[in-house]
Amino acid sequence: MDFELKPHPKIPKAEGPLLVCVLDGFGENEVKDDYNAINIADTPCTDALKEVPGRWRTIRAHGTAVGLPTDDDMGNSEVGHNALGAGQLIDQGASLVDQALSSKSLFEGEGWKLISEAFESNTLHFIGLLSDGGVHSRTNQLFSMLKGAAEKGAKKIRVHILTDGRDVPDGSSIKFTEELEEVVKELEGSGCDAKIASGGGRMCVTMDRYEADWNIVKRGWEAHVLGEAPHTFKDAATAIKTLRKEGSEKPVSDQWLDPFVIVGEDDKPVGTIEDDDAVVIFNFRADRVIELSKALEYEEFTAFDRKRWPKTRFAGLMQYDGDLKLPTNFLVPPPAISGTSGEFMAKNKLSTFVCSETQKFGHVTFFWNGNRSGYFDESLETYVEIPSDTVPFNEIPEMKAREICEAGKEALRSGKYDQVRINFANPDMVGHTGDLQATATCCTLVDKCVKELLEVVDEMKGRFIVTSDHGNADDMAQRDKKTKKPIVAEGKVVSLTSHTLAPVPFAIGGAGLPDDVKLKEGMPEAGLGNVAATLFELMGYAAPSHMLPSMIEE
Ligand SMILES: O=C(O)[C@H](O)COP(=O)(O)O
Ligand SMILES: [Mn+2]
Ligand SMILES: [Mn+2]
Numbered sequence: 001m002d003f004e005l006k007p008h009p010k011i012p013k014a015e016g017p018l019l020v021c022v023l024d025g026f027g028e029n030e031v032k033d034d035y036n037a038i039n040i041a042d043t044p045c046t047d048a049l050k051e052v053p054g055r056w057r058t059i060r061a062h063g064t065a066v067g068l069p070t071d072d073d074m075g076n077s078e079v080g081h082n083a084l085g086a087g088q089l090i091d092q093g094a095s096l097v098d099q100a101l102s103s104k105s106l107f108e109g110e111g112w113k114l115i116s117e118a119f120e121s122n123t124l125h126f127i128g129l130l131s132d133g134g135v136h137s138r139t140n141q142l143f144s145m146l147k148g149a150a151e152k153g154a155k156k157i158r159v160h161i162l163t164d165g166r167d168v169p170d171g172s173s174i175k176f177t178e179e180l181e182e183v184v185k186e187l188e189g190s191g192c193d194a195k196i197a198s199g200g201g202r203m204c205v206t207m208d209r210y211e212a213d214w215n216i217v218k219r220g221w222e223a224h225v226l227g228e229a230p231h232t233f234k235d236a237a238t239a240i241k242t243l244r245k246e247g248s249e250k251p252v253s254d255q256w257l258d259p260f261v262i263v264g265e266d267d268k269p270v271g272t273i274e275d276d277d278a279v280v281i282f283n284f285r286a287d288r289v290i291e292l293s294k295a296l297e298y299e300e301f302t303a304f305d306r307k308r309w310p311k312t313r314f315a316g317l318m319q320y321d322g323d324l325k326l327p328t329n330f331l332v333p334p335p336a337i338s339g340t341s342g343e344f345m346a347k348n349k350l351s352t353f354v355c356s357e358t359q360k361f362g363h364v365t366f367f368w369n370g371n372r373s374g375y376f377d378e379s380l381e382t383y384v385e386i387p388s389d390t391v392p393f394n395e396i397p398e399m400k401a402r403e404i405c406e407a408g409k410e411a412l413r414s415g416k417y418d419q420v421r422i423n424f425a426n427p428d429m430v431g432h433t434g435d436l437q438a439t440a441t442c443c444t445l446v447d448k449c450v451k452e453l454l455e456v457v458d459e460m461k462g463r464f465i466v467t468s469d470h471g472n473a474d475d476m477a478q479r480d481k482k483t484k485k486p487i488v489a490e491g492k493v494v495s496l497t498s499h500t501l502a503p504v505p506f507a508i509g510g511a512g513l514p515d516d517v518k519l520k521e522g523m524p525e526a527g528l529g530n531v532a533a534t535l536f537e538l539m540g541y542a543a544p545s546h547m548l549p550s551m552i553e554e
Pocket of ligand 2: 024025076077078080428469470
């Protein structure tokens with residue numbers, strides 16, 4: 001690949017920096033009613049951006065436009081930031097696993113060979129998110145792997161489930177668990193000893209990310225590996241129904257269920273993880289299983305006291321970190337992402353400042369750079385992580401937006417950086433709690449932060465991109481598919497905790513941007529993958545030829 005950036009034939013380089021501001025989960029939804037948190041928030045700055053002729057449009061952020069299998073798949077931060085940073089369409093984990101299952105290559109690779117060594121005399125464990133959300137995992141993929149393993153001779157299988165209610169409606173984990181129990185029963189009928197062994201809610205058990213709170217992983221370790229949890233049950237459906245505390249004053253949602261262990265008639269855990277067992281993490285998405293992967297794979301490990309570290313045959317569904325080569329063994333090769341905008345920046349000696357809070361820090365670094373955890377060139381890149389709070393984010397909807405805004409302004413003013421890239425986590429993280437008012441509150445604050453940042457861009461004669469990676473805050477109600485009216489149950493609108501299929505805003509501007517630089521008309525198909533080429537043009541460079549086309553008018 002030719003990494004040399006050539007000057008743009010018409011757009012001169014700016015005097016000041018380029019601000020790239022990602023408002024995570026800030027979709028542009030056509031339904032603008034009282035359940036669109038952005039609509040009810042006070043957002044004069046982002047509203048005004050829409051009014052500038054030729055400098056605002058929406059872009060696609062879901063489905064095939066971001067490398068997902070179908071247009072029914074909502075976007076998410078991984079695919080969104082991959083596409084934004086790489087400027088290319090990448091076949092994502094969900095698609096790659098589907099392909100590997102239908103071609104059966106999944107059952108023929110090195111990773112499968114490794115785990116199959118345990119089929120005869122040891123236990124095969126699956127750990128992951130039990131959901132059909134398609135963001136981190138999918139139940140149909142798990143079921144295919146379970147059946148495949150039993151057919152290929154696995155004698156004993158244990159499944160450790162994390163309940164979702166975040167990418168899918170709250171309460172749906174009961175249905176998924178019952179479906180899994182059916183599959184497990186089928187396997188038992190065919191002579192394989194298969195059982196659900198442990199579990200818990202994804203936000204409380206195992207699926208932490210970016211080391212925000214290792215206690216979450218510790219709880220998972222204790223339940224899945226050691227068979228220790230505050231609650232034991234004889235079956236998983238009962239576990240979930242009981243832990244949800246439905247009808248009580250303080251019901252618990254699927255996301256936040258306590259860890260539990262399934263025990264047999266003898267009250268002993270049915271599926272602890274032991275030496276020589278095989279373990280598969282069945283999530284394809286990386287961020288929330290990297291910590292568990294480290295705990296399973298690394299002999300040297302200090303994040304928490306594992307008490308016991310079984311030497312397992314461990315494989316990820318994918319390799320989650322291309323830099324760390326973690327895990328060493330995997331069932332499906334991850335998407336090869338190269339020639340990202342970050343790599344081009346570094347190879348052309350352009351300096352970058354990146355900032356977000358913990359919850360989204362890896363999104364604007366790791367995902368943006370094509371699932372690589374390191375720097376391309378540390379002398380040119382400054383990555384700043386503001387530690388996130390560890391409470392449900394509707395309790396503190398402001399999260400770290402203020403701090404991120406201040407860091408961004410300082411970086412812009414410093415004159416040290418060609419690009420300042422930040423991510424505001426709020427519309428997404430608060431949106432996932434399903435709390436409409438808190439989500440509106442955070443959107444109002446984020447809009448204020450954007451205003452302050454854009455003022456500094458102008459002061460520095462810089463340029464800006466304001467965009468998002470997928471929708472979330474733009475719809476907080478589950479709706480009737482046809483009428484789009486919110487669904488009401490027990491007198492209350494049923495909240496929507498997941499992302500949406502909405503496109504996202506894409507705005508350009510800044511005092512350093514010549515008046516005649518405008519967005520092209522048309523390009524209805526343009527999506528997140530068209531942003532990287534646009535970004536280089538806005539910086540005064542011709543876009544690298546392997547990237548999807550720029551949205552700037554020629
Ligand atoms: O991991 C999560 O929090 C959700 O499943 C998806 O949210 P994200 O794609 O915005 O991170
Ligand atoms: Mn996101
Ligand atoms: Mn999200």
